[in-house]
Amino acid sequence: MKEIKVGLLGFGTIGAGVVKLLKENASLIEEKTGARITLKALADLDISTDRGVDVTGIHLTKNADEILADPEIAVVVELIGGYEPARSFVLKAIAHGKHVVTANKALLAVHGDEIYAAARAQGVEILFEAAVGGGIPVLSAIKGNLAANRFSTVLGIVNGTCNYILTRMTQEGADFAEVLKSAQQMGYAEADPTFDIEGVDTAHKLCLLLSLCFGTRVNLKDIYSEGITSISAEDVNFAKSFGYRIKLLAIGKRDGEQIEARVHPTMIPIDYPLADVHGVFNAIRLTGDFVGPVMFYGRGAGRDATASAVIGDVMDLGRNMEAGISRRCAPLGFLDQMVTEYPIKPIGDVVTKYYIRFQAVDRPGVLARIAGALGASGISIASMVQSARSSDIVPIVIMTHEAREADIRKALAEIDGFDVIREKSTFIRIEDNLT
Amino acid sequence: MKEIKVGLLGFGTIGAGVVKLLKENASLIEEKTGARITLKALADLDISTDRGVDVTGIHLTKNADEILADPEIAVVVELIGGYEPARSFVLKAIAHGKHVVTANKALLAVHGDEIYAAARAQGVEILFEAAVGGGIPVLSAIKGNLAANRFSTVLGIVNGTCNYILTRMTQEGADFAEVLKSAQQMGYAEADPTFDIEGVDTAHKLCLLLSLCFGTRVNLKDIYSEGITSISAEDVNFAKSFGYRIKLLAIGKRDGEQIEARVHPTMIPIDYPLADVHGVFNAIRLTGDFVGPVMFYGRGAGRDATASAVIGDVMDLGRNMEAGISRRCAPLGFLDQMVTEYPIKPIGDVVTKYYIRFQAVDRPGVLARIAGALGASGISIASMVQSARSSDIVPIVIMTHEAREADIRKALAEIDGFDVIREKSTFIRIEDNLT
Structure with a gap:
């Protein structure tokens, strides 16, 4: 049976989950991939603290390079988190021709392009199911x-x-x-x-x-x-x-x-x-x-659920390695050359419904002034609640129909200038018309 | 660009969805698989009725063999449903070295073993995401x-x-x-x-x-x-x-x-x-x-959602074909030789909580007799409701703690023999202790 050797960077909570899963479900993983997936080495600055998992047979090191440069290791799992040194380690692993599995959303959100390009150039894979929704295979x-x-x-x-x-x-x-x-x-x-x-x-x-x-x-x-x-x-x-x-x-x-x-x-x-x-x-x-x-x-988080996603990715790589292929699916699902760059709509142009809460002096005519200012900005009111009086300042809540956010902000800036308004007004966007 | 030719058996609702999807999202499919997936031919006993989808360029035939024997067709999509002729067509497609995608749960539930074995022997794939939960990729x-x-x-x-x-x-x-x-x-x-x-x-x-x-x-x-x-x-x-x-x-x-x-x-x-x-x-x-x-x-059903799952499977095959491989994952996820046969627990041995409704004559002492009979069978009562009297026959509802189904059935058979019970008692199992 083919053995696939994995190196792990970062022995925190999730790292401990990965160690545990690979040990406990080793036979299951073989039954599904036809390969033995073993954790050869594990690097962390702290390798002495007991994480409550069995590390027998795993080489523990403080030096990530021992993993990154080990030709026997085919897959590097990065669970350090954050930008550096995670970025450098991932790029180095790729440069050494290793596939990478990571749970690091911050890294990919900021340095994804660089990492995907490096992986493409080297013909290796970068998988990151655990980066979104923990164990959920979305x-x-x-x-x-x-x-x-x-x-x-x-x-x-x-x-x-x-x-x-x-x-x-x-x-x-x-x-x-x-x-x-x-x-x-x-x-x-x-x-x-x-x-x-x-x-x-x-x-x-x-x-x-x-x-x-x-x-x-x-x-x-x-x-x-x-x-x-x-x-x-x-x-x-x-x-x-x-x-x-x-x-x-x-x-x-x-x-x-x-x-x-x-x-x-x-x-x-x-x-x-x-x-x-x-x-x-x-x-x-x-x-x-x-x-x-x-x-x-x-x-969406936690030691075991996240380890499930990480090892799910490693098994995916294992199946590819068993078949002798790599990158049957590109990191984003689209062929790399098909990934484009759509502009993002400015928040002011977003159209949605709004909940707005004003803190106003409880005095006749206040509501009319607020409604008038909203109307003048083209904002249509769906419903309104003025709470029973318990003090001189009462909350007035307005639910709008669909409105442009720039109009909402403009109207609120104006209304917040009224002498009868006693706090900065707050608003919360509503999503109730999902297809 | 590689072209993957598909043959479709069955032009019902879902078949129409498949035709529609392949036409509308052709470019998207290319952007993701790097292959052009085209519907070469479609077989149905009725090829004259308009299904409201564009069949330009698709060979329509009443003869499934034209698809099953066509060496250009690499993937057969079976959407006929039921046991026969679906079974024979699927086996024939496999015998001709074609991969099969099906939504047919009845077929696989009954003839799965035969079909998986045939696919294994021929080194082809059988995918069936659409068979459970429609479009849900479970x-x-x-x-x-x-x-x-x-x-x-x-x-x-x-x-x-x-x-x-x-x-x-x-x-x-x-x-x-x-x-x-x-x-x-x-x-x-x-x-x-x-x-x-x-x-x-x-x-x-x-x-x-x-x-x-x-x-x-x-x-x-x-x-x-x-x-x-x-x-x-x-x-x-x-x-x-x-x-x-x-x-x-x-x-x-x-x-x-x-x-x-x-x-x-x-x-x-x-x-x-x-x-x-x-x-x-x-x-x-x-x-x-x-x-x-x-x-x-x-x-869980419907033309478009089911077509999503079917074409998702076809794209999965397309990616494998692009990579020049087949069967990187076995039909059940486990290597075929690892699939075992666990015995199924008889329903009488199942332990769960129960809702039981008796229709009893509204008379003092009835409840005590029912409770007594349940207790004698080792069934412990969690709560009980006797409705306000609106007629001479009233429902008595009992929620049990965990009990063995055989004990429940035995107790109910006994209670249903009481002269004060006027209908066969009904019970519904409860699942409220999920991990």
Whole structure:
């Protein structure tokens, strides 16, 4: 039986999962690939801490070069994360003719073009199922059996930390700061949660989803990103009263030759399957011209689920190696030379429905002034709620029909200048008309 | 550019979808596979009726042999359905060295072994993503990126007709017969709906799911199947009051060296994502030892969604042909020689929770007798509801803790003999403890 030797860079949580999976399911992997996949070596700056997994027979080293230069190693699994040294290691592995499997969305979102080009030049593969949605095999599906579709929309709940926080805010009526603190104590949020709660991680993943769905290169800077830090318990409650839930969504849409690419808190109807994705679970919903809507749901992070995706990719490589081929499918599913670059629509040009909350002095005529200013900007009101008076300042909530974001921003800037408005108005985009 | 010529057997609804997809998305398919996939010929007994799709350039014939014997045709797509002549045509295509793509679950559930063996002997591929869940790429996922997992459970809502009927019964409080009639008028149920509503179609699909998840051959006759014809509006309402919805599920579980394989109406908690799969949509939920629970959701039938899966398979073959290989993955994901045959657990040995409805005379002491008989059979009661009296015969509903099905059946046979029981008691299995 052919033996395929793997080198692992990074012995963190997911690295430990990979070690565990390769050991526990070794016979299963042979039964499916016809090859023995063994972990030959593992590099990490810390190789002395016990990760609770059996490393018998694996060469442990602090020096990544021992893996990158080892001619016996055919596949390098990069689980270091971040930009450097991950980028240099991946490029070096490719230069040495090794296939690469990575879970590193940040790296690919920023340096993907360079890495794909290097892999192409060397005739090696770069696979990254674990980079989006943890164990959910969504990238394989887009490149694989869904490949016959032109996609119009991709929506994803792809950050477990944000979804955990929003789920608890919804269930408990609690405020953001309070839930974040508890999430940090429970290990569901990092000590520095910026990348998660500001939507950066979600934007990285959207970048990859866009590339695979539309065959486009994406400049990360063009993705509009807004996190969940300004979502209040009040907004969550108003959402509920209108029949919506608030989720941080990665949204990609094809609109002719333009792409919409945005990450922001979004109100979705409670009867959408996406609205029932709770806690640290992830889900990705795609719309193809033939398949229609299709949704994938599962654990978006965690040691074992992510290891499942990583080893799924290694087995894919193993099957290719058994067949004596490489790159039967290009990294983005489209032939490299077919990958194009659609311009991304500026956020001001996006048209959607909006939830807007004003904090206004409770005085006759206020509503008329707000409605008048919205109307003057061409914004049509779908419904309105003014809460029962409990203080002199009351929230006024307006749900709009479809409007251009630039018009919304202009109208709000004007309204926020009114003497009767006592806080900066907030708005949340709505997606309730999915095809 | 390489041209891959396809022959299509069966020009029904899905056949028309395949013709449409190959025409409309021809350039996309080239951008992803590097090959031109063309439909050379199409065979159907009726080639004169207009299916509303453009057949320019396609050779139409009533004689399947013109396709099966054409050396230019590399891939045969079988969309005739049923056992014969589909079986003979598929075997003949394989004998002529052609790869086969089919949506025919009945054929594979019954004649799969013969067909897989023939394909293996000829070194050709047999792909059948469209056979389960329509456009949902669940089989590819099980064979592909989820391959590193040992699966413990697979649950599927895989019959759109049943799910449509149960959804309307739930939403409208209507009875089965009434909704079936309307579903037939609207084209959501066949004139002869037996295969759907009796669970036969679902059992066919379960058979394939079991084979791919567990690497096992399954004898269709060993799958316990119960349809939805005896579900009443009353049961649907009781389910709701206990926080459940009723779905027709395909259930597969690995229990040591045995497999549970059963199809029946099942109560699932309303907060399970599966409970929100409405109408003709399908969903399949798998649990792997590493990935944990993962769910796939989408259109389980229909012209375009099914064509997406069929052409997804053809593109998979196209990529293999471009690479000059065949059978890089075996039909069931496991190497053929590794496919085994786990015995299926008899339904009497299945342990689950039960909803039981008795129709009893409203008289003191009745409940005590029922509870006593259940207790004597070792069945423990979790909760009980006796409806307010509206007639002399009242429903008594009991929810049990986990019990062995043989014990339930024995107890019910005894209780149904009581003079105070006025109808055959009904029971519905519950799945509310999913890992």
